[in-house]
Amino acid sequence: MKIESQIEKISSFQHLEILANQIVEGFISGMHKSPFHGFSAEFAEHKVYNVGESTKHIDWKLFAKTDRLYTKRFEEDTNLRCHIIIDNSSSMHYPKLKDTENFFQNKIGFSVLASAVLMNILKKQRDAIGLSVFSDTYEYYSPEKGSDRHHRMILNALENLLEQPKVQKSTDTIKFLHQIAEKIHRRSMIILFTDMFQSGNEEALFTALQHLKHNKHKVVLFHVIDNKTELNLDFDNTPRKFIDMETGDEVSVFADNVKDEYEKGVNKYFKKLALTCSQNKIKYVPVGVGDNFEKILTTYLVEKQNFG
Numbered sequence: 001m002k003i004e005s006q007i008e009k010i011s012s013f014q015h016l017e018i019l020a021n022q023i024v025e026g027f028i029s030g031m032h033k034s035p036f037h038g039f040s041a042e043f044a045e046h047k048v049y050n051v052g053e054s055t056k057h058i059d060w061k062l063f064a065k066t067d068r069l070y071t072k073r074f075e076e077d078t079n080l081r082c083h084i085i086i087d088n089s090s091s092m093h094y095p096k097l098k099d100t101e102n103f104f105q106n107k108i109g110f111s112v113l114a115s116a117v118l119m120n121i122l123k124k125q126r127d128a129i130g131l132s133v134f135s136d137t138y139e140y141y142s143p144e145k146g147s148d149r150h151h152r153m154i155l156n157a158l159e160n161l162l163e164q165p166k167v168q169k170s171t172d173t174i175k176f177l178h179q180i181a182e183k184i185h186r187r188s189m190i191i192l193f194t195d196m197f198q199s200g201n202e203e204a205l206f207t208a209l210q211h212l213k214h215n216k217h218k219v220v221l222f223h224v225i226d227n228k229t230e231l232n233l234d235f236d237n238t239p240r241k242f243i244d245m246e247t248g249d250e251v252s253v254f255a256d257n258v259k260d261e262y263e264k265g266v267n268k269y270f271k272k273l274a275l276t277c278s279q280n281k282i283k284y285v286p287v288g289v290g291d292n293f294e295k296i297l298t299t300y301l302v303e304k305q306n307f308g
Helices: 003-010 016-029 060-066 107-124 148-160 173-183 202-211 227-231 255-279 294-305
Strands: 046-048 070-072 081-087 128-134 138-145 189-194 218-225 239-243 250-254 283-288
Touching: 016 107, 016 148, 016 294, 060 070, 081 107, 081 138, 081 173, 107 128, 107 148, 107 189, 107 218, 107 294, 128 148, 128 173, 138 148, 138 173, 173 202, 189 294, 202 255, 218 227, 218 255, 218 294, 227 255, 255 283, 283 294
Parallel strands: 081 128, 081 189, 189 218, 218 283
Antiparallel strands: 046 070, 128 138, 239 250
């Protein structure tokens, strides 16, 4: 389900929760084509049976239809605690949106909508959700809870992130990842949305990512980037002024003159990031602005299945 194919269907909706629900419902309706076949119809009310659990709550009617064992869920069930972290530095507000473009066509908007989509699934499965937002300050923190009131409070915080930044905000990723790690005491799945544009000590950044895994947390890093211009430097060969959105520094160049060297450097950094995450058992998932949400949703479901 590509974002582009959904624009006409959902462009009339402005509310973040409605947009997220549209995407989740479309994903669930297509799950019969995925490895989660048989899981969609009772998505909100069932969980996969694990060997060793009591068999008294197995839904045998669903077993007859799907040939898979699921147990019925109850109101008080909370299987998962999930903490979403969003990088809200100025670089995350790239590309600058035109009046005709949707809010999710830049990095922060894409991350906000992806977070709302994951929250929709967490709410359906009665799991607990928390949120942290950072840039040059620790802008927002809410612990993991599962109530409707808490859910709406976080949605409101996400909507507030969609405003363009009034001032240039750098990223102090290292400092705030350490602070966030210290705040999450109970074992949780931690989901991070960031473009990883952190200047300075790479090793210190990787140490901060590793810190998120303390207390046996599971960490998923969604590396958000605009593939066309940030990965591939796809510009026509006219003189362009490139501006650092966090520092305001400017450089004027012909894109073709630096394209090869730039792309080599970016790919080298991304490969090192992916390798380091793999070595530290952090799930690394590159996602491009304009990509579909299926990768994000499927990653979440697979990681939750493995979260034991």
